[in-house]
Amino acid sequence: MRKTFKLEDLDCANCAAKMEHSIKKIDGVNDATVSFMTQKLALDADDARFDAILDEVVRVCKKIEPDMVVVH
Template structure:
């Protein structure tokens, strides 16, 4: 399943790259892109565990940029 999410308070392109690397390493993630310019996360992950993986991705983002949050629909 592939979905896009808006990011709030992403402050720098370097942090976006670090977040993308961390999310890509999570188990069940097929691909992930974090765009500083559009302030978006595009996540392609295992359908059965998508919500769980999204929560792990949110934690990974917080480790890199404590103020950054993923806007959940």
């Protein structure tokens, strides 16, 4: 399943790159793109566990950029 999410308060291009790298390591993630310019996250992950994977993605992002919000 592939979905796109809006990112609010993503303040740093380097942080976006770190998030993308970390998200791609999560089990069940096929591909992920974090765009600082468009403030969006494109996530392609296992359909059966998509919600659990998304929760893990949000946790990873909060560690890197605590003030950022993933709108879903």
